[in-house]
Every structure is written in structure tokens, then in C-alpha cells.
Amino acid sequence: xxxxxxxxxxxxxxxxxxxxxxxxxxxxxxxxxxxxxxxxxxxxxxxxxxxxxxxxxxxxxxxxxxxxxxxxxxxxxxxxxxxxxxxxxxxxxxxxxxxxxxxxxxxxxxxxxxxxxxxxxxxxxxxxxxxxxxxxxxxxxxxxxxxxxxxxxxxxxxxxxxxxxxxxxxxxxxxxxxxxxxxxxxxxxxxxxxxxxxxxxxxxxxxxxxxxxxxxxxxxxxxxxxxxxxxxxxxxxxxxxxxxxxxxxxxxxxxxxxxxxxxxxxxxxxxxxxxxxxxxxxxxxxxxxxxxxxxxxxxxxxxxxxxxxxxxxxxxxxxxxxxxx
Amino acid sequence: xxxxxxxxxxxxxxxxxxxxxxxxxxxxxxxxxxxxxxxxxxxxxxxxxxxxxxxxxxxxxxxxxxxxxxxxxxxxxxxxxxxxxxxxxxxxxxxxxxxxxxxxxxxxxxxxxxxxxxxxxxxxxxxxxxxxxxxxxxxxxxxxxxxxxxxxxxxxxxxxxxxxxxxxxxxxxxxxxxxxxxxxxxxxxxxxxxxxxxxxxxxxxxxxxxxxxxxxxxxxxxxxxxxxxxxxxxxxxxxxxxxxxxxxxxxxxxxxxxxxxxxxxxxxxxxxxxxxxxxxxxxxxxxxxxxxxxxxxxxxxxxxxxxxxxxxxxxxxxxxxxxxxxxxxxxxxxxxxxxxxxxxxxxxxxxxxxxxxxxxxxxxx
Numbered sequence: 139x140x141x142x143x144x145x146x147x148x149x150x151x152x153x154x155x156x157x158x159x160x161x162x163x164x165x166x167x168x169x170x171x172x173x174x175x176x177x178x179x180x181x182x183x184x185x186x187x188x189x190x191x192x193x194x195x196x197x198x199x200x201x202x203x204x205x206x207x208x209x210x211x212x213x214x215x216x217x218x219x220x221x222x223x224x225x226x227x228x229x230x231x232x233x234x235x236x237x238x239x240x241x242x243x244x245x246x247x248x249x250x251x252x253x254x255x256x257x258x259x260x261x262x263x264x265x266x267x268x269x270x271x272x273x274x275x276x277x278x279x280x281x282x283x284x285x286x287x288x289x290x291x292x293x294x295x296x297x298x299x300x301x302x303x304x305x306x307x308x309x310x311x312x313x314x315x316x317x318x319x320x321x322x323x324x325x326x327x328x329x330x331x332x333x334x335x336x337x338x339x340x341x342x343x344x345x346x347x348x349x350x351x352x353x354x355x356x357x358x359x360x361x362x363x364x365x366x367x368x369x370x371x372x373x374x375x376x377x378x379x380x381x382x383x384x385x386x387x388x389x390x391x392x393x394x395x396x397x398x399x400x401x402x403x404x405x406x407x408x409x410x411x412x413x414x415x416x417x418x419x420x421x422x423x424x425x426x427x428x429x430x431x432x433x434x435x436x437x438x439x440x441x442x443x444x445x446x447x448x449x450x451x452x453x454x455x456x457x458x459x460x461x462x463x
Numbered sequence: 464x465x466x467x468x469x470x471x472x473x474x475x476x477x478x479x480x481x482x483x484x485x486x487x488x489x490x491x492x493x494x495x496x497x498x499x500x501x502x503x504x505x506x507x508x509x510x511x512x513x514x515x516x517x518x519x520x521x522x523x524x525x526x527x528x529x530x531x532x533x534x535x536x537x538x539x540x541x542x543x544x545x546x547x548x549x550x551x552x553x554x555x556x557x558x559x560x561x562x563x564x565x566x567x568x569x570x571x572x573x574x575x576x577x578x579x580x581x582x583x584x585x586x587x588x589x590x591x592x593x594x595x596x597x598x599x600x601x602x603x604x605x606x607x608x609x610x611x612x613x614x615x616x617x618x619x620x621x622x623x624x625x626x627x628x629x630x631x632x633x634x635x636x637x638x639x640x641x642x643x644x645x646x647x648x649x650x651x652x653x654x655x656x657x658x659x660x661x662x663x664x665x666x667x668x669x670x671x672x673x674x675x676x677x678x679x680x681x682x683x684x685x686x687x688x689x690x691x692x693x694x695x696x697x698x699x700x701x702x703x704x705x706x707x708x709x710x711x712x713x714x715x716x717x718x719x720x721x722x723x724x725x726x727x728x729x730x731x732x733x734x735x736x737x738x739x740x741x742x743x744x745x746x747x748x749x750x751x752x753x754x755x756x757x758x759x760x761x762x763x764x765x766x767x768x769x770x771x772x773x774x775x776x777x778x779x780x781x782x783x784x785x786x787x788x789x790x791x792x793x794x795x796x797x798x799x800x801x802x803x804x805x806x807x808x809x810x811x812x813x814x815x816x817x818x819x820x821x822x823x824x825x826x827x828x
Contacts, residue, residue: 187563208563210532212507252479253479253506280482281480281481282480282485282489284480284485284488284489284504296485296489296492297489297502297504298492299489299492303496303497304496
């Protein structure tokens with residue numbers, strides 16, 4: 139039986155055309171296409187200020203073949219909640235055709251974890267029927283790679299510099315997926331474009347969910363990660379295979395691990411392909427690497443305990459069909 | 464600017480990335496740890512301004528830097544700093560607006576926002592340097608004024624100054640005149656945080672020094688506790704205004720070029736003043752008698768000086784990278800002297816040729 143997401147994607151019109159000015163190897167565009175192509179219904183896209191917004195609508199052209207709004211940096215979720223509420227009211231009053239329309243917001247980690255958190259929290263608490271997708275590249279890439287609360291420990295950014303006095307970012311990253319989950323919304327998931335079927339399947343489930351859905355998607359960034367553009371999807375996969383970025387979903391409170399790496403790789407394999415961690419290998423920073431590894435291990439252990447007996451099996455063809463591995 | 468801030472004694476920076484001011488944050492993140500200072504990147508603009516206020520109350524000279532959209536978000540807290548009299552420095556590297564506007568292009572569109580952006584009656588100090596050496600000196604002066612008057616001081620730059628490179632001559636930091644907030648001379652039990660004697664500025668006790676007092680954005684009496692008493696409220700409002708408006712000589716700074724024999728004066732500030740000076744050189748070659756009045760202190764506006772100037776010239780030309788903001792202040796004091804606005808709000812600098820064309824037009828009339 140053909141995979142429903144791939145079948146749909148093959149017939150889907152192009153939501154975001156090429157010709158945009160995202161960097162070579164930027165995962166944001168890949169994520170947007172995979173997310174929107176996983177749903178049949180027309181979508182309204184709201185875009186927080188950030189790389190995606192700046193690079194996809196440069197005058198006088200636009201990449202977007204769908205309705206699109208950009209407001210400010212802090213309020214993409216609030217803006218879309220206004221659109222969604224108005225749509226419901228207009229539809230109820232019969233002033234627009236009773237046609238199903240989906241609403242999706244895209245924000246980077248700055249617009250989601252930091253300045254946009256309050257706005258997103260309000261949307262999740264009020265229960266608007268929309269999907270919020272964070273493309274998490276782990277820093278403010280659009281303004282010149284400043285650290286964000288999504289930046290991993292030890293990463294060099296322009297405001298968490300690695301030098302004689304500091305060793306990159308000194309703090310751990312914020313667990314935004316857990317914050318979304320704590321709102322008790324019906325669907326929360328973490329995904330990666332490296333496992334594209336995982337992402338498309340989750341996006342589809344998010345769109346099918348009545349109420350707010352939150353997708354946290356890792357988005358490799360050659361500029362900010364100082365990595366090779368050709369390594370972006372390699373990094374997107376390695377993040378999962380090192381268990382640095384586990385893939386899971388929480389649907390109506392039910393936790394499911396959606397991918398179990400066959401072999402859990404050491405996190406250095408992910409770190410060493412990125413220039414932002416170069417200093418960890420050049421000077422005596424083994425303790426920091428150990429700290430990063432033990433943070434990953436502890437988190438992974440918690441995830442495994444949560445998944446319990448529901449850990450996916452690789453041997454099962456049903457699973458690999460479902461998730462496309 | 465980052466170096467000037469540190470030389471002026473700034474030891475705390477809280478900010479949020481925004482073009483075209485992010486370079487200041489990046490520099491501060493490198494420089495502050497070397498002098499035992501604190502750099503924090505906050506989660507948004509509102510938080511940045513909040514942290515600056517907290518750090519200043521705690522006793523560090525504190526600053527933040529931003530641009531239009533971020534400045535809009537900081538304004539509530541700037542009003543708090545006015546009301547609670549918290550010294551701090553806010554840099555706004557102006558870009559085209561409103562909203563996201565033109566992130567990488569210059570503007571002077573926030574001049575009135577700097578003056579009246581936060582709600583309620585208040586006086587404010589805003590400085591607008593026009594080259595990098597002056598940016599250094601005005602940054603130092605901004606910290607001094609903030610400390611002297613216990614007030615937020617706004618530095619208005621624009622994207623041109625924010626991103627330009629030019630030769631600068633910087634002083635030996637040990638030779639700078641640095642003003643530090645006046646500490647209370649009375650023991651903690653006798654301290655009235657908002658009582659003044661002699662000047663309009665109350666002595667300021669830093670946290671951790673044994674002085675306890677109430678800090679609030681509510682209208683308050685001499686103890687700092689909230690009150691709605693009409694007499695106390697009126698007195699507070701008058702004093703907050705008077706501490707700036709009664710000290711104009713200590714705050715206002717301007718530069719006059721070729722004004723001695725001028726028939727036409729250009730009033731220009733910030734990077735536009737650079738074009739104005741070139742235009743004046745060219746106009747003088749054509750035989751026109753023109754000069755430049757350049758306010759370095761934009762707020763409080765040097766109205767008295769411009770009024771005096773207006774009475775000696777036949778016309779005033781006010782070029783601005785906005786749709787006309789400071790020109791209103793000029794018109795207010797110009798009397799019967801004609802005031803000609805020259806406005807451009809398209810993200811492009813106003814070239815000397817544009818100013819020269821306007822001068823020729825005024826000369827013919």
C-alpha cells in the first residue's frame with residue numbers, strides 16, 4: 139500500500155517555490171515544504187520575523203503559493219490566533235464558504251523559545267485550532283548568529299563567544315517541547331527533516347488535530363553551525379542517531395517514541411561536523427564534551443523510561459512502513 | 464560605542480539581537496567580561512530594558528542597544544526609568560519604520576518616539592552624534608548625564624553610523640571626566656529616596672548598601688511609596704520635568720558651521736548633517752551664504768538657540784530622513800522666518816546634491 143504522505147506530497151501543488159534566498163543547505167525551506175505538503179486542505183501561513191520570512195518574500199517576488207502573513211517578531215502565534223478566530227466566526231455566520239482551512243505558524247527558535255513564547259503560550263492555553271511549527275536552528279541566524287535559549291551548551295555564537303574567558307554558551311538549552319506539553323495541548327511532537335517521513339507524518343497528525351498542535355523541528359543551519367551545506371541532512375539525522383534530538387510525539391497525553399536508533403552514536407560525531415563546536419576539540423575542553431554527552435544520556439534515559447514497552451521495534455515491517463525508515 | 468561605554472564605566476549590558484544594532488551587543492559580549500562586567504542576552508526587548516533598570520538600581524552603570532521595533536517594546540520600561548529615576552543608557556540605531564520597516568537601511572523616524580514614545584508627561588534626554596568620534600564622546604556624555612540627572616538617556620544613531628567605518632581618535636580613558644551618581648550623605652534611617660536639596664536630583668542609594676527604600680512606577684512621595692495626593696503628585700511631576708528643563712545649559716550641545724554671515728541656515732542632525740556640511744561647502748562656492756546648525760542634543764531641543772538663529776537669517780532648511788519631525792520644533796520657534804522641510808523616508812541617505820538643490824530654490828525666492 140502506498141504511503142499516504144508520499145502519495146499526497148506527489149500530487150500536492152508547490153506551497154513554497156524555489157528561488158528564495160535561504161542559504162544553501164538551510165533546512166527551513168525543506169521543513170516548510172514537508173509540513174505543508176502533508177495536508178490536502180488549503181493553508182494560511184503566518185511567519186514570525188526571521189530567516190524564513192526575510193528570505194521568502196523579497197520584493198518584488200514571493201515564494202509563497204499560499205496565503206501568508208508576516209507580523210512582528212514576538213507575535214506570530216497571536217496574529218494567527220486572530221485569523222483563526224475570525225475564520226471560525228465568519229464561517230459560523232455563513233459569510234464565507236464552509237470549507238476546511240488549516241492554519242500554520244512558522245517561527246524560528248528566537249521567535250518561539252524567546253520573544254514569541256508568551257504569545258505562543260496564550261494560543262496554546264486558549265486552544266486555537268492551529269499548528270505551530272518551530273524550525274529550531276539554535277540561534278538568531280538572521281541577525282548574525284546571536285545565542286538564543288535554544289542554543290546548545292558550548293556552542294560559539296557572536297554573543298556567547300568562545301575565547302580565553304568563555305567557552306561558548308555556558309547554559310543548557312531550554313526544553314521547549316516540554317513547555318508546550320505542559321500546556322496540555324492535544325498534540326506535541328519533536329521531529330527532524332533528516333527523517334522526512336517522521337516529519338510529514340507528524341505534520342499530518344498535527345493538522346488533523348482539533349486544537350493547538352506544536353511541532354519542534356531541528357533545522358540545521360550551515361551559517362550558524364559553521365557546517366558544510368551538504369552536511370545539513372546528515373546533521374539532521376546524526377542529531378537523532380546520537381539521541382541529542384529524540385523523535386517522539388505526545389498525542390492526547392500519550393507519549394510515543396517514534397524512532398529508536400539502531401546504534402546510539404556518541405554525540406561527538408554530531409559536534410565535530412560543526413564549526414561552532416570547534417573550540418571544544420582544539421583546547422582542553424574534554425570536560426565540556428563529557429558534560430554534553432552526559433546531558434544527552436540522561437535525557438535519553440528519561441525518554442526511554444517514558445516510552446516503556448512502547449519503544450518501536452526496527453524489525454517490524456509495519457513500523458518501518460508507517461514511519462518510512 | 465562599546466568601547467566608549469566601557470570607558471565611561473558601563474559594566475552591564477542586557478540586550479536582544481536586532482539589526483542594525485546587534486554589533487554593539489556582540490562587542491559588549493567580548494569586552495565586558497574582560498573588565499569584570501556582565502553581558503546578558505535576554506529573551507526579548509522588554510526583558511532587556513527591565514534587566515538594565517534592575518542592574519542600575521543595584522549599582523552598575525547599565526545600557527542596552529536596539530532599533531525601531533525593539534525600541535517600541537522598551538518604551539514602557541523607559542517610562543519606568545523616568546518615573547523611578549533610574550540612570551541608564553538606551554541606544555536606538557534608527558532604521559526605517561514603522562513596524563519591521565527597513566531593517567538594514569537608515570532613517571531618522573524615531574526622533575519623536577524618543578521624545579514622546581513612553582506615555583505620560585515626561586522630559587527626556589536624547590543625543591544624536593553624527594560621526595564615530597562624536598559617537599564615542601556622546602556615549603560617554605550619555606552615561607554622565609544619566610548619572611547626573613538620574614534619568615534614562617537615549618542615543619539616537621542611524622544605520623549609516625551604526626555600520627560605517629571611519630578613522631577615529633580616541634582619548635586615554637583615564638583622562639575622561641566621569642560623573643557618578645551622588646550617594647546619600649545621611650544614614651539609612653534618615654534617607655528619603657526622593658527628597659532633594661539644592662538640586663532637583665535626589666541622591667541615589669544603590670542596593671546592597673544598607674539603604675532600604677520603595678521603588679515603583681506609581682506616583683510616589685519622598686519615601687518612594689505610592690500616593691495619589693494631588694499636591695504631592697503635582698510637585699513630583701514638576702520636579703521630574705524641571706530637573707531637565709532647568710538645566711538646559713548643562714545638557715544642550717550643538718555645533719555651528721559658517722553661520723556668522725549666513726542668510727540661510729540648515730538645521731540638520733545625525734548623519735544628515737554630514738551631507739549638509741558638504742552641501743554648504745558647495746553652496747558657498749556658488750556664492751550663497753549658508754551655514755549649518757547641528758543639534759547634538761536633540762531632546763531637550765535647543766529651541767532658544769534656533770530662535771536666535773531664526774531672527775538672523777532669511778530662511779531655515781530642515782533636511783531629515785523622515786516625513787518631518789524636528790522641523791516642527793524649528794517652526795515652533797522660528798517666528799516669521801520661513802522654514803523649509805526637506806524630507807526623504809525611503810531608506811536612502813539624503814545626498815548633498817538634494818540639499819544643494821533646496822538651497823538654490825530658497826536662494827531664488
